Amino acid sequence: MKKEGMKCVSCGKTAKKAKLRFQGAEIDGWKCSCGEEYFHPEQAERILLLNKILTKEYKIKLGQIRSNLIIRIPTELADALGLHKGENVLIKAEGLKKLHIEAA
Numbered sequence: 001m002k003k004e005g006m007k008c009v010s011c012g013k014t015a016k017k018a019k020l021r022f023q024g025a026e027i028d029g030w031k032c033s034c035g036e037e038y039f040h041p042e043q044a045e046r047i048l049l050l051n052k053i054l055t056k057e058y059k060i061k062l063g064q065i066r067s068n069l070i071i072r073i074p075t076e077l078a079d080a081l082g083l084h085k086g087e088n089v090l091i092k093a094e095g096l097k098k099l100h101i102e103a104a
């Protein structure tokens with residue numbers, strides 16, 4: 001989004017580009033001198049999605065291709081984290097029953 005300013009709906013002045021706090025994260029948006037804040041819609045949506053998945057656990061059945069086990073990443077998880085086919089992730093054992101997977 002390239003808009004430098006946007007018209008404030010509550011006072012009619014121009015809200016200026018700013019970094020805003022939204023649900024514990026910092027995102028782009030516009031802030032008016034009257035105190036009104038407007039959040040960047042896509043960034044706000046992404047934070048909402050992220051906050052939703054952070055409270056969730058997924059039970060996934062392991063698949064197998066030849067001798068390798070495969071893990072399917074649920075779509076909402078991949079979307080929220082911005083993971084795509086062909087990208088690399090780091091995987092590390094953290095114990096006998098614990099795996100850590102990190103977007104590389």
Ligand SMILES: [Zn+2]
Pocket residue numbers: 008009010011012013032033034035036
């Ligand atoms: Zn205003």
